[in-house]
Amino acid sequence: AQRVTQPEKLLSVFKGAPVELKCNYSYSGSPELFWYVQYSRQRLQLLLRHISRESIKGFTADLNKGETSFHLKKPFAQEEDSAMYYCALRDNQGGKLIFGQGTELSVKP
Amino acid sequence: NAGVMQNPRHLVRRRGQEARLRCSPVKGHSHVYWYRQLPEEGLKFMVYLQKENIIDESGMPKERFSAEFPKEGPSILRIQQVVRGDSAAYFCASSPLRSEKLFFGSGTQLSVL
Numbered sequence: 634a635q636r637v638t639q640p641e642k643l644l645s646v647f648k649g650a651p652v653e654l655k656c657n658y659s660y661s662g663s664p665e666l667f668w669y670v671q672y673s674r675q676r677l678q679l680l681l682r683h684i685s686r687e688s689i690k691g692f693t694a695d696l697n698k699g700e701t702s703f704h705l706k707k708p709f710a711q712e713e714d715s716a717m718y719y720c721a722l723r724d725n726q727g728g729k730l731i732f733g734q735g736t737e738l739s740v741k742p
Numbered sequence: 743n744a745g746v747m748q749n750p751r752h753l754v755r756r757r758g759q760e761a762r763l764r765c766s767p768v769k770g771h772s773h774v775y776w777y778r779q780l781p782e783e784g785l786k787f788m789v790y791l792q793k794e795n796i797i798d799e800s801g802m803p804k805e806r807f808s809a810e811f812p813k814e815g816p817s818i819l820r821i822q823q824v825v826r827g828d829s830a831a832y833f834c835a836s837s838p839l840r841s842e843k844l845f846f847g848s849g850t851q852l853s854v855l
Contacts, residue, residue: 639784667843676745677785677833677846719784728798728840729775734784 639733654705656720665723748847767836
Protein backbone atom coordinates (compact mmCIF):
# COMPACT_ATOMS: atom_id res chain seq x y z
CA ALA A 634 0.00 0.00 0.00
CA GLN A 635 1.14 3.54 -0.68
CA ARG A 636 1.23 5.57 2.47
CA VAL A 637 2.86 8.65 3.98
CA THR A 638 3.38 8.98 7.71
CA GLN A 639 4.27 12.12 9.60
CA PRO A 640 4.63 10.99 13.21
CA GLU A 641 4.58 14.45 14.81
CA LYS A 642 1.41 16.51 14.93
CA LEU A 643 3.18 19.46 16.46
CA LEU A 644 6.82 20.47 16.58
CA SER A 645 7.78 23.46 18.66
CA VAL A 646 11.27 24.98 18.56
CA PHE A 647 12.96 28.25 19.41
CA LYS A 648 14.20 30.67 16.80
CA GLY A 649 17.67 29.72 15.61
CA ALA A 650 17.32 26.06 16.59
CA PRO A 651 17.61 23.27 14.02
CA VAL A 652 14.41 21.77 12.70
CA GLU A 653 13.67 18.31 11.37
CA LEU A 654 10.16 17.35 10.31
CA LYS A 655 9.88 13.62 9.85
CA CYS A 656 8.27 11.85 6.93
CA ASN A 657 8.24 8.14 6.19
CA TYR A 658 6.65 6.52 3.21
CA SER A 659 5.54 3.14 1.98
CA TYR A 660 5.94 2.59 -1.77
CA SER A 661 7.19 -0.05 -4.14
CA GLY A 662 9.42 1.29 -6.85
CA SER A 663 11.00 4.72 -7.20
CA PRO A 664 8.98 7.24 -5.22
CA GLU A 665 8.39 10.85 -6.12
CA LEU A 666 8.18 12.90 -2.93
CA PHE A 667 7.21 16.46 -2.06
CA TRP A 668 6.89 18.84 0.83
CA TYR A 669 3.96 21.25 0.78
CA VAL A 670 3.52 24.12 3.24
CA GLN A 671 0.51 26.10 4.39
CA TYR A 672 1.20 29.40 6.13
CA SER A 673 -1.51 30.99 8.22
CA ARG A 674 -4.42 32.16 6.06
CA GLN A 675 -2.67 31.11 2.87
CA ARG A 676 -3.12 28.30 0.41
CA LEU A 677 -1.25 25.08 0.46
CA GLN A 678 1.80 25.49 -1.78
CA LEU A 679 4.73 23.44 -2.94
CA LEU A 680 7.87 23.91 -0.87
CA LEU A 681 10.20 21.46 -2.56
CA ARG A 682 10.39 18.11 -4.34
CA HIS A 683 13.10 15.54 -4.11
CA ILE A 684 13.81 15.34 -7.84
CA SER A 685 14.84 18.99 -7.86
CA ARG A 686 17.39 18.57 -5.08
CA GLU A 687 16.88 22.21 -4.24
CA SER A 688 16.97 24.28 -1.09
CA ILE A 689 13.99 26.54 -0.60
CA LYS A 690 13.90 29.11 2.22
CA GLY A 691 16.79 27.24 3.79
CA PHE A 692 14.91 23.93 3.85
CA THR A 693 16.30 20.73 2.36
CA ALA A 694 15.03 17.19 2.21
CA ASP A 695 16.95 14.09 1.26
CA LEU A 696 15.35 10.91 0.06
CA ASN A 697 16.65 7.93 2.02
CA LYS A 698 15.42 4.80 0.28
CA GLY A 699 16.97 2.50 2.87
CA GLU A 700 14.98 4.11 5.67
CA THR A 701 12.06 5.05 3.37
CA SER A 702 12.25 8.58 4.70
CA PHE A 703 12.12 12.10 3.33
CA HIS A 704 12.71 14.29 6.35
CA LEU A 705 12.59 18.08 5.99
CA LYS A 706 15.43 19.96 7.63
CA LYS A 707 16.54 23.49 8.31
CA PRO A 708 19.64 24.36 10.34
CA PHE A 709 18.29 27.58 11.89
CA ALA A 710 14.53 28.04 12.24
CA GLN A 711 12.93 31.44 11.78
CA GLU A 712 9.63 32.66 13.20
CA GLU A 713 8.22 32.99 9.68
CA ASP A 714 8.71 29.24 9.21
CA SER A 715 5.76 28.62 11.51
CA ALA A 716 3.20 26.78 9.37
CA MET A 717 1.63 23.40 8.60
CA TYR A 718 3.92 21.13 6.64
CA TYR A 719 2.68 18.19 4.59
CA CYS A 720 4.77 15.44 3.10
CA ALA A 721 3.32 13.94 -0.09
CA LEU A 722 3.97 10.98 -2.37
CA ARG A 723 2.99 10.73 -6.03
CA ASP A 724 0.98 7.57 -6.54
CA ASN A 725 2.23 4.88 -8.86
CA GLN A 726 -0.24 5.85 -11.56
CA GLY A 727 1.60 9.15 -11.87
CA GLY A 728 -1.36 11.24 -10.93
CA LYS A 729 -2.67 12.10 -7.51
CA LEU A 730 -0.61 12.98 -4.47
CA ILE A 731 -0.97 11.03 -1.25
CA PHE A 732 -0.50 13.30 1.75
CA GLY A 733 0.63 12.68 5.28
CA GLN A 734 -1.31 13.95 8.26
CA GLY A 735 0.74 17.11 8.47
CA THR A 736 3.02 18.57 11.12
CA GLU A 737 2.45 21.96 12.63
CA LEU A 738 5.75 23.77 13.13
CA SER A 739 5.78 26.50 15.73
CA VAL A 740 8.91 28.63 15.98
CA LYS A 741 9.03 30.69 19.16
CA PRO A 742 11.01 33.90 19.54
CA ASN B 743 -3.85 34.89 -13.00
CA ALA B 744 -5.99 34.43 -9.91
CA GLY B 745 -4.96 30.83 -9.31
CA VAL B 746 -7.39 28.12 -8.33
CA MET B 747 -10.70 29.64 -7.27
CA GLN B 748 -13.07 27.77 -5.03
CA ASN B 749 -16.52 28.91 -4.04
CA PRO B 750 -18.18 29.30 -1.79
CA ARG B 751 -15.57 29.68 0.98
CA HIS B 752 -18.10 28.60 3.55
CA LEU B 753 -21.21 26.53 2.97
CA VAL B 754 -23.79 25.66 5.58
CA ARG B 755 -26.31 22.93 4.90
CA ARG B 756 -28.88 21.07 6.94
CA ARG B 757 -28.90 17.31 7.00
CA GLY B 758 -30.50 15.91 3.87
CA GLN B 759 -29.75 18.91 1.66
CA GLU B 760 -27.42 18.97 -1.30
CA ALA B 761 -24.03 20.66 -1.34
CA ARG B 762 -22.38 21.85 -4.53
CA LEU B 763 -18.77 22.95 -4.37
CA ARG B 764 -17.17 24.71 -7.30
CA CYS B 765 -13.59 24.85 -8.44
CA SER B 766 -12.17 26.92 -11.28
CA PRO B 767 -8.65 25.72 -12.05
CA VAL B 768 -5.74 27.88 -13.05
CA LYS B 769 -6.30 29.07 -16.62
CA GLY B 770 -4.93 26.48 -18.99
CA HIS B 771 -4.91 23.65 -16.44
CA SER B 772 -6.85 20.61 -17.53
CA HIS B 773 -6.27 18.38 -14.48
CA VAL B 774 -8.29 18.82 -11.30
CA TYR B 775 -8.02 17.03 -7.96
CA TRP B 776 -10.38 17.14 -5.00
CA TYR B 777 -9.23 16.50 -1.45
CA ARG B 778 -11.09 16.43 1.86
CA GLN B 779 -9.68 17.41 5.21
CA LEU B 780 -11.54 16.26 8.27
CA PRO B 781 -10.81 17.83 11.66
CA GLU B 782 -7.51 16.58 13.09
CA GLU B 783 -6.73 14.65 9.90
CA GLY B 784 -4.60 15.22 6.83
CA LEU B 785 -5.67 15.71 3.25
CA LYS B 786 -7.49 12.71 1.86
CA PHE B 787 -7.68 12.25 -1.88
CA MET B 788 -11.16 12.01 -3.32
CA VAL B 789 -11.14 12.25 -7.10
CA TYR B 790 -8.93 13.20 -10.03
CA LEU B 791 -10.51 14.54 -13.20
CA GLN B 792 -9.39 15.68 -16.57
CA LYS B 793 -11.69 17.63 -18.85
CA GLU B 794 -14.89 15.59 -19.24
CA ASN B 795 -13.25 12.48 -17.77
CA ILE B 796 -12.89 10.93 -14.33
CA ILE B 797 -9.37 9.54 -14.15
CA ASP B 798 -9.29 8.23 -10.58
CA GLU B 799 -12.20 8.20 -8.16
CA SER B 800 -10.74 5.71 -5.71
CA GLY B 801 -11.19 8.13 -2.81
CA MET B 802 -14.82 8.96 -3.42
CA PRO B 803 -17.46 7.50 -1.12
CA LYS B 804 -19.60 5.07 -3.09
CA GLU B 805 -22.84 6.88 -2.41
CA ARG B 806 -24.03 10.48 -2.42
CA PHE B 807 -20.77 11.93 -3.81
CA SER B 808 -20.13 12.80 -7.44
CA ALA B 809 -17.77 15.03 -9.36
CA GLU B 810 -17.55 16.44 -12.83
CA PHE B 811 -15.25 18.66 -14.85
CA PRO B 812 -17.10 19.69 -17.99
CA LYS B 813 -15.56 20.98 -21.16
CA GLU B 814 -16.68 24.47 -20.23
CA GLY B 815 -17.01 25.81 -16.72
CA PRO B 816 -15.74 24.85 -13.30
CA SER B 817 -15.35 21.46 -11.74
CA ILE B 818 -18.20 20.58 -9.39
CA LEU B 819 -18.12 18.33 -6.35
CA ARG B 820 -21.67 17.39 -5.44
CA ILE B 821 -22.76 15.84 -2.19
CA GLN B 822 -26.36 14.70 -1.98
CA GLN B 823 -28.31 14.25 1.25
CA VAL B 824 -25.51 15.59 3.40
CA VAL B 825 -24.89 14.18 6.86
CA ARG B 826 -22.98 15.65 9.79
CA GLY B 827 -19.95 13.51 8.96
CA ASP B 828 -19.58 15.36 5.66
CA SER B 829 -18.55 18.49 7.55
CA ALA B 830 -15.00 19.16 6.45
CA ALA B 831 -12.77 21.41 4.40
CA TYR B 832 -12.79 20.47 0.73
CA PHE B 833 -9.77 21.49 -1.32
CA CYS B 834 -9.39 21.58 -5.05
CA ALA B 835 -6.06 21.57 -6.87
CA SER B 836 -5.13 21.83 -10.52
CA SER B 837 -2.15 21.12 -12.70
CA PRO B 838 -1.37 21.72 -16.36
CA LEU B 839 -0.15 18.19 -16.97
CA ARG B 840 -0.56 14.89 -15.20
CA SER B 841 2.70 14.92 -13.27
CA GLU B 842 3.19 18.61 -12.68
CA LYS B 843 3.02 20.24 -9.28
CA LEU B 844 -0.40 20.96 -7.86
CA PHE B 845 -1.79 24.44 -7.31
CA PHE B 846 -4.31 24.55 -4.51
CA GLY B 847 -7.40 26.61 -3.91
CA SER B 848 -8.31 28.14 -0.57
CA GLY B 849 -10.87 25.46 0.13
CA THR B 850 -14.57 25.32 0.92
CA GLN B 851 -15.54 24.75 4.53
CA LEU B 852 -18.73 22.69 4.59
CA SER B 853 -20.74 22.67 7.79
CA VAL B 854 -23.70 20.36 8.13
CA LEU B 855 -26.18 21.28 10.86
